[in-house]
Amino acid sequence: MQKILSGIQVKELDAQHLKLSGKSSLELMEEASKAFVSWFLEQEFSIESPVQIAVGGGNNGGDGLAIARLLTEYSYSVFILKCFDSADKLSSDALFNFNKLPDSIQVLEFVDWDLPENGILIDAFLGVGLKGDLRPDAIKIIQRLNEFVGTVISVDVPSGLASDEISRGDIVKADFTISFAFPKLSLILPEHAEFVGELVVLKIGLLGEAYEGLHSSFYYLENHDIPALHKTFNRFSYKGDMGKILLVGGSPGKMGALILCAKSALRTGSGLVTCHMEDSERFIVQTAVPEAMASWGLIPNPEFYDSVGIGPGWGTENRVRLLKQFLQDFKKPIVIDADGLNLLARNPDLLPLVPKNSVLTPHIGEFTRLVGKATNHLERLELAKRFAMDNELILVLKGANTVISLPDGRQVVNSSGNKYMATGGSGDVLTGMITSYLGMGYAPENAALCGVFHHGMAGEIASKSKRRSLIASDIIASIPDTYIQLDIS
Ligand SMILES: NC(=O)C1=CN([C@@H]2O[C@H](COP(=O)(O)OP(=O)(O)OC[C@H]3O[C@@H](n4cnc5c(N)ncnc54)[C@H](OP(=O)(O)O)[C@@H]3O)[C@@H](O)[C@H]2O)[C@@H](O)CC1
Numbered sequence: 103m104q105k106i107l108s109g110i111q112v113k114e115l116d117a118q119h120l121k122l123s124g125k126s127s128l129e130l131m132e133e134a135s136k137a138f139v140s141w142f143l144e145q146e147f148s149i150e151s152p153v154q155i156a157v158g159g160g161n162n163g164g165d166g167l168a169i170a171r172l173l174t175e176y177s178y179s180v181f182i183l184k185c186f187d188s189a190d191k192l193s194s195d196a197l198f199n200f201n202k203l204p205d206s207i208q209v210l211e212f213v214d215w216d217l218p219e220n221g222i223l224i225d226a227f228l229g230v231g232l233k234g235d236l237r238p239d240a241i242k243i244i245q246r247l248n249e250f251v252g253t254v255i256s257v258d259v260p261s262g263l264a265s266d267e268i269s270r271g272d273i274v275k276a277d278f279t280i281s282f283a284f285p286k287l288s289l290i291l292p293e294h295a296e297f298v299g300e301l302v303v304l305k306i307g308l309l310g311e312a313y314e315g316l317h318s319s320f321y322y323l324e325n326h327d328i329p330a331l332h333k334t335f336n337r338f339s340y341k342g343d344m345g346k347i348l349l350v351g352g353s354p355g356k357m358g359a360l361i362l363c364a365k366s367a368l369r370t371g372s373g374l375v376t377c378h379m380e381d382s383e384r385f386i387v388q389t390a391v392p393e394a395m396a397s398w399g400l401i402p403n404p405e406f407y408d409s410v411g412i413g414p415g416w417g418t419e420n421r422v423r424l425l426k427q428f429l430q431d432f433k434k435p436i437v438i439d440a441d442g443l444n445l446l447a448r449n450p451d452l453l454p455l456v457p458k459n460s461v462l463t464p465h466i467g468e469f470t471r472l473v474g475k476a477t478n479h480l481e482r483l484e485l486a487k488r489f490a491m492d493n494e495l496i497l498v499l500k501g502a503n504t505v506i507s508l509p510d511g512r513q514v515v516n517s518s519g520n521k522y523m524a525t526g527g528s529g530d531v532l533t534g535m536i537t538s539y540l541g542m543g544y545a546p547e548n549a550a551l552c553g554v555f556h557h558g559m560a561g562e563i564a565s566k567s568k569r570r571s572l573i574a575s576d577i578i579a580s581i582p583d584t585y586i587q588l589d590i591s
């Protein structure tokens with residue numbers, strides 16, 4: 103997994119990288135700009151669209167200048183909007199690229215810019231080198247860039263956004279942010295959603311020795327990390343190897359949550375799924391999911407199960423005794439979601455009974471009830487880290503970029519998923535998936551990482567044809583495709 107470095111570390115990395123690999127920052131700039139242009143070409147923006155590139159004096163501007171040169175090779179008409187005073191204010195790499203601009207590119211003073219009606223604006227004004235509060239001249243530039251009505255694409259970070267903290271005030275509102283190597287931390291904070299737009303992270307060869315030497319507790323989970331986290335099964339595997347799991351949840355009027363959870367666990371690969379609910383509701387499960395078994399009343403032999411997921415649609419009335427009894431009897435890691443979390447929040451004495459390395463999957467509301475209130479997401483992430491370390495639990499804080507806090511203090515930011523997954527029941531599907539992996543004998547960390555990643559990826563696959571019509575069942579239906587696309591048997 104890629105580490106997420108701070109803005110200051112990126113600078114340090116730059117210097118170290120040059121020392122250790124002999125690769126110049128100019129080469130890195132060219133590589134980043136080429137990666138940007140490859141992404142740009144994949145979007146198939148009309149060749150008729152004029153491309154305006156707002157260029158600052160630092161290396162973010164340097165990226166913009168290199169991108170300008172590369173785009174003209176593909177016949178785009180490119181205009182540079184100079185957001186720096188004079189060439190002697192340019193960083194050396196930006197100056198190099200400024201001097202390499204082909205004659206076909208018009209360079210406009212920012213003040214002379216007539217805001218076009220449409221087209222594309224590439225924002226290469228300010229990147230991770232932003233220091234302190236924006237100066238008045240920069241504020242004016244950003245305000246004007248935000249008047250543009252066409253597609254806005256920010257290079258590395260939206261200009262005006264600090265890389266590692268909560269920013270307010272004037273910031274470019276991008277439709278896309280194309281960040282290099284890893285997302286800067288501020289890009290994944292919900293407070294910045296309106297500036298970042300769609301986040302794309304492109305690989306560049308920044309990594310290696312210099313990168314290894316820098317410390318961060320934040321990591322980024324991507325496609326290529328996933329296969330190594332999976333267990334493999336052989337041709338003698340039988341359903342017992344695929345895990346016997348128990349899902350405890352559902353209540354009158356909320357049986358759908360348990361059904362989604364069960365279907366999702368089966369599609370993830372579970373060998374045997376048993377649903378535990380009130381006896382009045384058992385026919386619903388048996389009809390909706392013929393592959394699952396039903397149990398009710400007490401849980402007579404919890405040790406039979408390889409793992410357990412508790413909470414979807416469960417309600418909180420009259421559940422504490424069963425939960426306490428179960429936590430006293432069952433010693434293997436489990437998954438706790440929804441009302442299971444609400445019960446823990448109301449009965450903090452139960453928290454020490456939760457088996458170590460269990461996976462708790464709150465959304466922000468459940469998190470606030472269980473762990474506490476935070477004034478912003480960075481503070482919330484710090485609370486999550488403490489909670490996971492202090493209780494030796496894995497805390498999956500769900501959202502647009504779900505963050506998995508591990509007991510050793512690492513925090514893993516998920517890259518998969520999209521806005522179309524914001525629909526009732528998607529969380530229940532996630533609970534089924536993580537419980538399923540635990541049941542298959544995955545290390546709890548891997549179960550959480552695989553569950554969260556495949557869940558988001560299934561949502562992405564389903565939303566290709568469904569967009570805002572996506573429902574939680576569509577996520578389940580796309581789980582098989584995640585295995586096929588990642589080549590997991
Ligand atoms: N290293 C890497 O891994 C790679 C880095 N790459 C790229 O380099 C970027 C970082 O470049 P960087 O460090 O040159 O800084 P950058 O974001 O251009 O900002 C400096 C400019 O901002 C200005 N400025 C600052 N504060 C300000 C304020 N408060 N208000 C107003 N202005 C302010 C400052 O002006 P000055 O203060 O110097 O007058 C200067 O002009 C990074 O985001 C990525 O795009 C890629 O090429 C490939 C790999």
Ligand SMILES: Nc1ncnc2c1ncn2[C@@H]1O[C@H](COP(=O)(O)OP(=O)(O)O)[C@@H](O)[C@H]1O
Binds near residue numbers: 504521522
């Ligand atoms: N905008 C989004 N981008 C990516 N994933 C999202 C987004 N909104 C929701 N999700 C995912 O959908 C799931 C929603 O879970 P939850 O809030 O518990 O829903 P429910 O209670 O309806 O089941 C989480 O896994 C979350 O990460």
Ligand SMILES: [K+]
Binds near residue numbers: 226228259
């Ligand atoms: K930028």
